[in-house]
Amino acid sequence: MRSIGRIRVLALLALVVLLTSAPAFAQTDPLPSWNEGAAKKAIVDFVQATTTQGSPGFVPPAERIAAFDQDGTLWVEHPMYTQAVYCLERVPAVVKAKPELAKVEPFKTVMSGNRAAMAKLSMNDLYKILAATLTGMSVETFDAEAKQWLAGAKHPRWKRPYTELTYQPMQEVLKYLRANGYRTYIVTGGGQDFVRAYSEEVYGIPREQVVGTAGATKYGYDKSGTPVLIKEPKLLLNDDNAGKPEGIHLMIGRRPSAAFGNSAGDRQMLEYTTAGGGARLGVLVLHDDAQREYAYGPVKGLPDTRVGTFPQALYDEAVKKGWIVISMKSDWKTVFTFEAK
């Protein structure tokens, strides 16, 4: 009787395990687009360490901040940053509004459509294009124009809206962190107002959680006396390199517990984040998948394509400091959000 009772108990336990634990685990894997491996494990371990009461790495909910670079970390940055495409494609509208610009450089070259000539434009020329396409209008007008462009623009390779070219594994990390009480911030070298135009819809990240390169605005009144904020060609924050931790302090005022990037411009953000006490997570996306996306470094023999460079020194620092380097090729089961839908 005793052994039969024991067998029954064991059988019941086995049934319970089969009916609940195993399927429950499979259903609740927060990172289904990730292959099992060191990168996925590091992310899950970090979340457990920082959200388990009594764990030495526990972080109170109010302090749970995770910072994500955008271009090359959350979505495709090749062959050109999306915002750079926006600025170039806005030039015809700017010239239409001010026809005298058609004969003036650099607008003349951009209007010619000559790619080789455009590639030779100086930094000063590019600055003139940025100023003409990103400033001089109200913040609402800029937001509406950016939204309108994004609704129609398509990436040259996938022929899909840029907003569909986000990385599904990173979308899962964003959701996983938020489900565990983290506030997810974008910390981008791109324009703060440009990214705000779509961050909520594309990443579930509200406008106020976008830290980016920011220009001044000027408060005034339009002809009818209505208050208006006009975007000015005056830089307040260059949110790249050292500007990333500086921007984080300015806009958030807390040191993040986790930071995700993919290039030399993210180095200081990862250093600052992981230098804090307790459990910290620094992650770099390595683009080593020419077939499904792009392959560029110049680390590990990958070519230096000059957009989102990942130099050897960054890799060495990552190894030294225990940052996780994600191999897009081997760590990601699925690359794009549109493939997962």
Added chain:
Amino acid sequence: MRSIGRIRVLALLALVVLLTSAPAFAQTDPLPSWNEGAAKKAIVDFVQATTTQGSPGFVPPAERIAAFDQDGTLWVEHPMYTQAVYCLERVPAVVKAKPELAKVEPFKTVMSGNRAAMAKLSMNDLYKILAATLTGMSVETFDAEAKQWLAGAKHPRWKRPYTELTYQPMQEVLKYLRANGYRTYIVTGGGQDFVRAYSEEVYGIPREQVVGTAGATKYGYDKSGTPVLIKEPKLLLNDDNAGKPEGIHLMIGRRPSAAFGNSAGDRQMLEYTTAGGGARLGVLVLHDDAQREYAYGPVKGLPDTRVGTFPQALYDEAVKKGWIVISMKSDWKTVFTFEAK
């Protein structure tokens, strides 16, 4: 039978009303420190209009932002802004660290304790004091020093910590708005990092929801190679007057639905807030209660005390634009948080 049934239904209804509605209303008055009147009614009406599904003024939760000036709106600003007291009282510590300053103006005058001489310091002198007491240290050191000072400093009139001199009616408005899905922001002419040192504890407002006058920080490394952000004497945002809506756009990126202030420095913030479409709320606190707090204008014959001035032009604009002017004397049953505890 039919009329008896009807009486029973009415009696039951009356009972239900007595047992639930009336006591429920009394128990859940969100603004118990407010006297009944136009100001209280306007606040309650605004919250109901913007949070009732189907109301023409309905605001989706993601867009519910309310902005509050601090000095004179959330806590006492007389006889001197708390942060100005902090800067003056930090001077001895600064001089102790750099003894050569003891013989240099304006530090010499501050160290003398001669109030009359201190009152004559120039703007340039004051700037030197601000730079010496608010910059040159890491953001963490500054935060710790501000917290330590606040724990010991007391207001000369009430002999209580400054952090207890918040207005109970405004604390209730903050909680009431948050209970209705609003995110409450401080938008202050004071130093962003100074206010962040206590905003969570004092107002339940997290560090990242403080918009204030902000200086640059500089990313670097200390002697041991640890990353550090040093506060620099370089102004990025002067968050007063037109700087308030500009700061709101920079740090939040949304136009608030409601704004609360008390002085000329809040005018543009209220204009910008209430110029948006739908239901909007602009509120100004008028300090007309010399007995319980202070009385200053110069509006309505109240004296111009040059800290937090409320000019006649601001009052006229409030009337014209339908902003609510709170009379501290007649609208507030209780003034201070310490009295309500």
